[in-house]
Amino acid sequence: MRLKSSAIVMALYLLFLMIPIYWLLNMSLKTNTEITSTFTLFPNDLTFSNFVVILTDPSWYMGYVNSIIYVVMNTVISIAVALPAAYAFSRYSFMGDKHLFFWLLTNRMSPPAVFALPFFQLYSSVGLFDTHIAVALAHCLFNVPLAVWILEGFMRGVPKEIDETAYIDGYSFPRFFVKIFMPLIASGIGVAAFFCFMFSWVELLLSRTLTSVNAKPIAATMTRTVSASGMDWGVLAAAGVLTIIPGALVIWFVRNYIAKGFALGRV
Amino acid sequence: MDKTQNNKAWFLVLPVLVIVAFSAVIPLMTVVNYSVNDTFGNNEFFWAGLDWFDEMIHSERLHGALGRQVMFSAIILAIEIPLGIYVALNMPKKGIWASFCLVLMALPLLIPFNVVGTIWQIFGRVDIGLLGHTLAALGIDYNYTNDPLDAWLTIIAMDVWHWTSLVALLCYAGLQSIPQAYYQAAKIDQASRWAVFRYIELPKMKGVLLIAVLLRFMDSFMIYTEPFVVTGGGPGNSTTFLSIDLVKMAVGQFDLGPAAAFSIMYFLVILLVSWVFYTVMTNLDREESR
Numbered sequence: 041m042r043l044k045s046s047a048i049v050m051a052l053y054l055l056f057l058m059i060p061i062y063w064l065l066n067m068s069l070k071t072n073t074e075i076t077s078t079f080t081l082f083p084n085d086l087t088f089s090n091f092v093v094i095l096t097d098p099s100w101y102m103g104y105v106n107s108i109i110y111v112v113m114n115t116v117i118s119i120a121v122a123l124p125a126a127y128a129f130s131r132y133s134f135m136g137d138k139h140l141f142f143w144l145l146t147n148r149m150s151p152p153a154v155f156a157l158p159f160f161q162l163y164s165s166v167g168l169f170d171t172h173i174a175v176a177l178a179h180c181l182f183n184v185p186l187a188v189w190i191l192e193g194f195m196r197g198v199p200k201e202i203d204e205t206a207y208i209d210g211y212s213f214p215r216f217f218v219k220i221f222m223p224l225i226a227s228g229i230g231v232a233a234f235f236c237f238m239f240s241w242v243e244l245l246l247s248r249t250l251t252s253v254n255a256k257p258i259a260a261t262m263t264r265t266v267s268a269s270g271m272d273w274g275v276l277a278a279a280g281v282l283t284i285i286p287g288a289l290v291i292w293f294v295r296n297y298i299a300k301g302f303a304l305g306r307v
Numbered sequence: 308m309d310k311t312q313n314n315k316a317w318f319l320v321l322p323v324l325v326i327v328a329f330s331a332v333i334p335l336m337t338v339v340n341y342s343v344n345d346t347f348g349n350n351e352f353f354w355a356g357l358d359w360f361d362e363m364i365h366s367e368r369l370h371g372a373l374g375r376q377v378m379f380s381a382i383i384l385a386i387e388i389p390l391g392i393y394v395a396l397n398m399p400k401k402g403i404w405a406s407f408c409l410v411l412m413a414l415p416l417l418i419p420f421n422v423v424g425t426i427w428q429i430f431g432r433v434d435i436g437l438l439g440h441t442l443a444a445l446g447i448d449y450n451y452t453n454d455p456l457d458a459w460l461t462i463i464a465m466d467v468w469h470w471t472s473l474v475a476l477l478c479y480a481g482l483q484s485i486p487q488a489y490y491q492a493a494k495i496d497q498a499s500r501w502a503v504f505r506y507i508e509l510p511k512m513k514g515v516l517l518i519a520v521l522l523r524f525m526d527s528f529m530i531y532t533e534p535f536v537v538t539g540g541g542p543g544n545s546t547t548f549l550s551i552d553l554v555k556m557a558v559g560q561f562d563l564g565p566a567a568a569f570s571i572m573y574f575l576v577i578l579l580v581s582w583v584f585y586t587v588m589t590n591l592d593r594e595e596s597r
Contacts, residue, residue: 046397053394054411060430060468061414063437067429075435121322128319133310140320142585147331149581151529153550154570157557158334181330184323242419244532245554259419273435280422287417291410 061284068277075273090278103258104282106172107241110255113176114183115236119229121180122187127217129188130195131203144185155181156249163250172255175247176240183236190235194228227297234294241287258283335574341567359568369569371544372552379548380527383466387523388516390467391474396508398479409479412472424536427465431537451538455545458538462546465533470526474519481515482508514591521584528577549573 067075068090069083078084094100128134129141159178160169168174198221206216222229248260262279342359363369399405415423431451433439442449451461485507493503531550534540540547540555547555553573557566 046399049394049397050399050408053397054408057411057415057468057472059437060426063430064426067435079435079440081437117326121326124319125323128316131310132313132316134312134314134316137316140324142582144323144327145585146578146581147327149525149577150331150574151531151550151553151577153529153531153553153557154338154574155331155334156554157563157566158337159330161337162334177326177330180326184327188323238417241417244419244421259421262421262425273429276425277429280425283419283422284414284417288410288414291413291417295406295410295413 064277064280067273068281070274072272072274090274091282093275094278094282100258100261100279103256103261106251106255107247107257107259108286110172110175110179110247110257111237111240113172114179114240115233117176118180118183118187118236119191119233122184122191122232123217123222123229126188126191126195127221129192131200141188144188148182148185148189150181152182152243152245156245159246160249169250170252170254174250175255175257178246178250179240179243181246183239186239187232187236190232191225191228194225194231198224230294231297234290234297237290238287338567338570341563342571345564359564360572363565363568363572366565368552372547372549375545375547376528376549379462379530380524382463383470383527384520384523386463386467387471387474388520391471391519392478392512392516394471394475395478395482396504398475400483409476412475415469415472418469420532421536423465423469424533427461427468427533428537431461453542455542458542458546462534462537465537466527466530469533470523474523477515477519478512481512485511514588517584517588517591521581521588524580525577528580 066081066083069086069088070080071085071087071089074080074083074085129137155178163169163174163178168177202220202224203216206220211220244257244259247257251257251260258279262276343357344354345358398408418426430436431439431449433443433450439449439451448454449457451457489507490503493507498506529550530548531554534546534548535551538546540551553566553569556562556569
């Protein structure tokens, strides 16, 4: 009997999560006239023209390309700098380590709105405005501390004896790190990369402030649909559906690690 | 684990320091600089001392935004934390259904913030949205662009939709770490369902719950994009939260001085709260490892 009631609870909750997404998908498959003139639960006149608009117009699909470029850059940079730092935090105690760790964490907690304007001026003055690397660096503000935090948790679980044995066997530090240590925490790197990807992908305020044309993310492009001839609801919905897809793919690949990553309680 | 004392470890931390210094310290210094200066454009600055801080502390506008912000954070925490725990308790423990639920639940977390806003903006509209249309058909007068209460309800529903899964997934992970033996022992003692929850599950979830509260508090306190897309801070100022007000002031009206003073106070509040949480968390860690 208990099993049954919990299944009902889950079904209701998942239904609550899925209905708004379903509605978006539903709208993306309708024509604009059907959206505004009638109210239907299913598209009467199934059309893929909204998706065609997005996939054939460079100003639309370049938004996806831009987003993916800076998200990947950010993930790579974050993980690359966070790995040695997390190793240092998990293995050594050094002057000011606790303060440093807390200071890093506060950056995860700082509101992007505070940083929007200074970022704009900083990146403009060094000539990085409207480039992918600018957004990638700006997102490091919250992703690097996050990656350090997650990786440190995983590294603490690796016994120190492994390091010592490797040094006795004549491994140099870089070789030991890449050949032995990184494979041991591969799942940790996966989890950290997942969260870096996620937070960089969903962030809009900074990426919109730092770009105008060449590196404009898809999320900012979506504001375009409010045009002279009223809202282009169908295309807007289609663009929304397409932004969900990369996230869904990433979740599918890391689904077995998600629970483990959360279990460390470090998000 | 006991750690080796080694100050050379600083070299390993250096890359992180450089990057975070570039993207955090320099901008923050710019903000501090603005907050104590006045400008009439042309990059000419005049020393203004603490005038801006004084002005912002007594500003009605800031008080209003802060009040709404605190209320919003309190409401969504009061809904999301218990609901998240409840959902986590009801999740399937393993097998294909567990993966299925995990993937569907994580989905809202990976939707860009403004798309979340767009989804709910459409969903709540009376003319084309399922929610708005249904409510209107039931004879309920619902319009989130005119009525402050409806706007609040819409934004709260949106946030619950968006973030409850995070709380649930964290609690689920906490529950997974409880050994089966604990439940068997409880069964032998004929413990009630409530007793199992209160004395076995809740203590084991303490760590992750603290993190869930911290994350939800922080992120709701910084919320910008979603309410901005749905209501634009309106009707009137009824859903203008701190970040929305700040961006309006800094980018919209270009009042750099007051906006910078505002930013610094905003930042200090967050710093204070995260310090409290961090201290509690590290103490918990130490107790557990003992």
